Amino acid sequence: MTDTRTAASPAASPTPGGAAGSPRAARAPEEIAEQEGAEFAIRTQALTKRFRSGQVAVNGIDLQVPRGAVYGFLGPNGSGKTTTIRMLLGLIGPSSGQAWLLGRPMPAAGADVLARVGALIEGPAFHPWLSGRANLVRLDACDATAPPDRKGRIDEALERVGLGAAAHKKYRQYSLGMKQRLGLAAALLRRRELLVLDEPTNGLDPQGTREVRRLVGELAEAGTTVLVSSHLLAEIENVCTHVGIMSTGRLVLQGERANLTSQADRQLWVRTDAEHAAGAAQVLTTLGLTDVVTDGTELHALLGQTRPEDVTRALVTAGIPVLGLAERVPTLEDVFVRLTGEGFDVAR
Ligand SMILES: Nc1ncnc2c1ncn2[C@@H]1O[C@H](COP(=O)(O)OP(=O)(O)OP(=O)(O)O)[C@@H](O)[C@H]1O
Known part of the structure; x- marks a missing residue:
């Protein structure tokens, strides 16, 4: 079965199991x-x-x-x-x-x-x-x-x-x-x-x-x-x-x-020092990573199709100390938050 985002695309089948005309x-x-x-x-x-x-x-x-x-x-x-x-x-x-x-x-x-x-x-x-x-x-x-x-x-x-x-x-x-x-x-x-x-x-x-x-x-x-x-x-x-x-x-x-x-977006986490955080963000953006966020000496971004090893190489080549780097596999909660813009524990 594939991902069917029901709310986003309410392609409801009028009969149990198939669209009309099937x-x-x-x-x-x-x-x-x-x-x-x-x-x-x-x-x-x-x-x-x-x-x-x-x-x-x-x-x-x-x-x-x-x-x-x-x-x-x-x-x-x-x-x-x-x-x-x-x-x-x-x-x-x-x-x-x-x-x-x-x-x-x-x-x-x-x-x-x-x-x-x-x-x-x-x-x-x-x-x-x-x-x-x-x-x-x-x-x-x-x-x-x-x-x-x-x-x-x-x-x-x-x-x-x-x-x-x-x-x-x-x-x-x-x-x-x-x-x-x-x-x-x-x-x-x-x-x-x-x-x-x-x-x-x-x-x-x-x-x-x-x-x-x-x-x-x-x-x-x-x-x-x-x-x-x-x-x-x-x-x-x-x-x-x-x-x-x-x-x-x-x-x-x-x-x-x-x-x-x-299918969800892979995320990347990088840690460098305070002096190089802005430069690191620039490298990630140049490589095509999106949603680059700098939080002190830590950076978060969406990897897209880029491989983490290519990011490491580019940072090192740019003279940026890589104190930590990890790919984070998204959880279902990440997927949910991305789709709804809400935390999972909301009530109404
Ligand atoms: N008999 C009822 N009359 C009016 N509103 C109701 C009734 N039963 C449930 N609701 C409302 O419908 C909504 C969905 O409730 P429901 O119990 O189905 O949620 P839930 O996902 O099972 O929640 P929980 O994880 O807390 O059990 C809630 O806003 C609840 O207040």
């Missing part, structure tokens, strides 16, 4: 749905939610989550991630636009398709006076289509989220992180084709966060598609194969993670 547009809806389900675990078209207050929390987004992906659904607080997830799962209806889960339209096909989807969203309603384990037994018993071996599945889910030792503690005595882990265990009670995890690292300590990353990686290796949301970009960036980044209700960036950062 071969797909002529096929029957069921056939399109089947193909879509094979290609995308989640797909939305111009999905929009306007609340009664008038706030447009989600503004015409076209999500594409390929089968087998770990899709990081990222964005600052209040950017519309939870509202999108609630629409995907049929918990609230969209104001306009459409969503498909595993190729089936939501919320119409919810009764059928949601059995194949595990979700962690704002913590399921657990009983405060029951233990973590008893809560899972209760939850599983409500699932008419649950596979056999309830005890084995519950024990395994508790172990996977690191709650084995605290399984018999009452839910009301759980810390926030333990509650979050129990929510995850509930989503793991049976094998699912798709897992939707809304802020699974909320309330977890750094160790818990690492465990969630590891768990997500394991689930993906076993063939489960995972959509995982977070407002802490760096926290899950590395486990994702794909990312979608939200900003004030819009999907501003979507694509394969590796492509998104490798």
